[in-house]
Amino acid sequence: MAKVKSISDLTAYKNAALAGDSKHIVDSSITRLYVGMATCGVAAGAADVMAALQEEIDKNGVKNTIVIPTGCIGMCYAEPMVEIRHPDGKTVFASGINADDARKVVTDYLMQKQAGEFIKPNVGYGKQVRVALRNCGNINPENICDYVAVGGYEALAKCLTSMSREGVIEEMKKSGLRGRGGAGFPTGVKWEFGFKNNSPSGKKYILCNADEGDPGAFMDRAILEGDPHSVLEAMAIAGYAVGADEGVIYTRAEYPLAVERLNIAIGQAVEKGLLGEGIMGTDFNFTISISMGAGAFVCGEETALINSLQGQRGEPRLRPPFPAQKGLWYEPTVNNNVETYAMVPAIIAKGADWFRTIGTERTPGTKVFALAGKINNVGLIEVPIGTTLKEIVYEVGGGLPGGKALKSIQTGGPSGGCIPVELQDTPVDFETLNAIGSMMGSGGMVVLDEDDCMVNIAKFYLDFTVEESCGKCTPCRIGNTRLYEILDKITMGHGTEQDLVELRQLGEVIKDTSLCGLGNSAPNPVLSTLNYFMDEYKAHVIDKKCPAGACTDLLTYKVVPAKCFGCTLCARVCPVNCIHTVDEIVGNNKKLHVIDQNECIKCGACVPKCPTKAIVVE
């Protein structure tokens, strides 16, 4: 089909898509097999599964059945997985399958109606509401037909043909959409700044921040891999609103599949005339290019990102001037996060009022969280703002594995904090999480159980921050290094009570005096654990004990005299020969064994050898 030159061309293209390549979207008379082909699915073997399904269907001549590659379905714990939608409206999942299992899905299940062990009932999305992820898992991300078939590029058409630039900005302001990258700044207001600022050259830029560096957060990757066109469409809408003709997506080099799909999507959009010059027959021009980062967490900070785009070290700039005044190449620049963009076409198409019916008054809409750690249903979830942490962990996430007790929920990655179980009824919102010393951040949510030592977790995040601090400002460069050193000392058993005072004091100073968001938030993991898990810190510095048993230097291996019968097995396996006998007779006229604490290297080799389980770890 030729280029889309008008809104009626777009409608015609949509109808052609629905009758052709994309008929799986509306045609419920056929059986549709959706295979999750995002990075996690592919890593788990989804490509083989998909090939096996197709081969078996062809070989056996199974009729009215099609296989569709799609993006992230969100249930990472069940990968590789196939969602099977039957003509009668029933949906089931085949999860955790390999290529051989996939063949059985065709021969046993589809052909002979025998469910077998792989077929699981549809659990549904429960409390989830999918806005940013609305197309992920429903369309083939590598085929623009599918995106157009579900109403894609209609929001852009609406803007170009029936809305003024001010009107688009007004609609965004009315929707109350706030930046989902972590800061929660109102998107419409940001666009308005971009609209009002002009430079002598008249050039403006639209940036997409896809430098998703938070460990444990992967929603941006999932959106780029599962629904890349929604981001492209939103960037074009932003370009129209602020008056920019060029967009750049800054993405991580660690996301090769996302880059590949974005490249395919941009190529297809240009070919269809939905990007490029004279979009849909109007005089609006907009091009999008991709720029790859090179592994620096701080480049998620927008001024550092801009410096990196200019080929420099990714160090943040002083503000003002703000990017909306002087951004990329010192021209007015508007930068939004992937998830924020993914919501824009839905808001324009359905209206600000619709968006405001979801979420809370102050923060309408939904938030995508990457649920990971000690949780049954690891995956990508999207819930209305205001859903409580407890609902997310137990109702959406399926609780903790092995019946372990929930201890803490870490939100916001290295910039966030650890929320104790007592506060699990907190509704998630930018302000509520800030108030309890954590933050929304980009949406990483790591569940911690009784085996996790909070001092060690704080140390893990500080290790990350120290490594990623760009070094431009002193509080962040040196302050965080000192925080890390103190935490290291504590986990080694050399901490003092004065250290706890200094941790807090230093943390506050770093927060107040750092140049950018990385330093401002870096002490959060330390300060929040000091606030909520002081007893654990005290156990480390006063009793020299790690209650969770995670800090090996603080463990003590002991022989319980009443259980020892002097068999010598432990002494024989000890690599440093630190288990000796004493002159106390136990068992069958043998000598009691004791462990020399000064010599013990805490390797644990003796524990499984003891036939009476006399060696305990404290």
Add this chain to the structure above:
Amino acid sequence: MAQTNEKALYAQLDEFIDGLPTLQGALITVLHKAQGIFGFLPVEVQNHVAKKLDIPASKVYGVVTFYSYFTMTKKGKYRVNICMGTACFVLGAGDILNEFAKEIGVQSGGTTEDELFSLDALRCVGACGLAPVVMVNEKVYGKVKKDDVKGIVDEFKAKGGVA
């Protein structure tokens, strides 16, 4: 032989640079390409890039050392990367890293003498559902246990130096 080979690599890099629409802000793009061609970014390559882009070598060095993706040391034929994201960390990635270090015989950041293996801790790859994650070149191993490590190393040892 080695020299002509190297010449060809530099020619390949020059061809890429000459084909760029603009050299403004192109440094990181060029370094990505250079690392793709040479496998790493030794000082000689950095000097070459500096001359070609007409910028100080100190600036190139500054950028190379700033970003963790760029490396100045040669990596092994099989690059073992252990994801150290939070999800992998709480599920025992630290133990997996130690086990690989023991099995391969180099610490994190190192390369074996025969240049067969190199070992690194990696930032979150975003496949938290598969935690802990290990990548060997492009191949991804999910839900890796300590006992799996020897098998993975042996798999690549068996392949040896052959591509």
